[in-house]
Amino acid sequence: MNEQTDHAKTRQMPSELTGSDDEWIHLTANAEWLWILRWVAVVGQLVTIGSVAALLPLGLVWKPLLIVVGGTAASNLLLQQWLRQSKRSAGSAARVFCVRRMLVSVMAFDIVSLTALLYFAGGIANPFCVFYLVNLSLCAVILSERWSWVLTVISTACMVWLLLVRGDALPFDTLLNWPDGTRLANITLGQLGQLVATSACAMVIIHFVSRVTGQLALTEAELRRVERERSRSEKLEALGTLAGGAAHELATPLSTIAVVAREMMRQLDSMDVSAAFHDDVDLIRAEVDHCQTILQRMTGRAGQWMAEQRHTLTLPALIDYTLSELFQANRIAVEMPAACSDVSLTVPRESLAQALRGLLQNAIDASEGPQGVKLRAHCDARWIQLEIEDAGTGMAPEVLARAGEPFFTTKEPGRGMGLGLFLTRSVIERLGGTLSLDPNPTQGMTATVRLPRF
Secondary structure, three states: OHHHHHHHHHHOOOOOOOHHHHHHHHHHHHHHHHHHHHHHHHHHHHHHHHHHHHHOOOOOOHHHHHHHHHHHHHHHHHHHHHHHHHOOOOOOHHHHHHHHHHHHHHHHHHHHHHHHHHHOOOHHHOHHHHHHHHHHHHHHHHOOHHHHHHHHHHHHHHHHHHHHHOOOOOOOOOEEEOOOOOEEEEEEHHHHHHHHHHHHHHHHHHHHHHHHHHHHHHHHHHHHHHHHHHHHHHHHHHHHHHHHHHHHHHHHHHHHHHHHHHHHHHHHHOOOOOHHHHHHHHHHHHHHHHHHHHHHHHHHHHHHHHHOOOEEEEHHHHHHHHHHOOOOHHHEEEEOOHHHOOOEEEEOHHHHHHHHHHHHHHHHHHOOOOOOEEEEEEEOOOEEEEEEEOOOOOOOHHHHHHOOOOOOOOOOOOOOOOOHHHHHHHHHHHOOOEEEEEEOOOOOEEEEEEEEOO
16 A cells, blocks of 8 residues: 555656656747747737838728737737646647647647738739748648648638638839939839748748757757656666665664674673684674674665755865775875865755765775875865866776766675666765766776855
């Protein structure tokens, strides 16, 4: 029963990315670009109407044209308000259906509005009839194929209606003249309008379709990032569950072995036995303690940082705290420039310090002989960068490609579980930072940690 309840809660977590979430992000991003395009269309229609009224004596009735443009502007204000409210909602299947229906309705309204403008401005003979292609191009980018075909049928029906009710209501075949009355090379008003309309249509299509396509690419990249983060969180939660279960199951037998070994040592102190026997019992106690330490480390590092409170401390204080509990800390040479001495961070101190200890301990283990490890700090207005450079033999390309995978290690059995780098990367990335491993030009590797200052 408890497992079913936990599973239901997990499915309701907003961080879980579903198919509805994917489509929700795509549709809302497209709706924002459509909202921008409609404002551009309103401005363009007003400029066109004003230019024609000032330069061309066509005898248009301006009031219905302005009413249609005003209706488009009013509908765009409603679309803006709807978008603001939709951003506060989750991407459920019902909300996805709602935003899809809204987009179809808005684009159908735009087709009808364009038809009304053409009706009052010359009908099908108006060169700006080519702007039907703008709407249909956006339909193909924003909507599904089915709805694109539906709006194409609506556009075709509107053009047929214009052809039947108002085929040639304005004198578009009138020849144009220069201001002094000289004929302009047999160019008609319709030909000039066709040139202007086609050029404007092409610019609008290229600009906004390119912007929408670029936004879609950014959205897909963000979805992939969220998916990677979700996958890493799931692995971390599974690791914490596994570690907790292992610690719970092994705690009792390990405690029993420790108690029995302690009693054996007490009995051996009063008996005449060989030193080798004493050594064996000491080995048992040491190995039991080692097992308990491993379990505590697995449990703590896998889960404690998610609930740990954040502390504000300076960068030198963080490094001092990290080194205070590190074995062979005297082998680490710290290079701290003056620009970093007063830099403060608000971070989960224990988790971040443990993550840095893991990198430093790996560097110590990799460095041969008495050679030390360098820890360099760099600070700017936005980032804090820590570079940990060892003097080891480096990593082969195939090893470097798998570095950070759970339970992958190149250390000898008993010296590592293959979890340190995975947990370190998880902690740093959850804090908004990055971790990279790069080979040095001459010898060894450099682990670079970048953390945001704010």
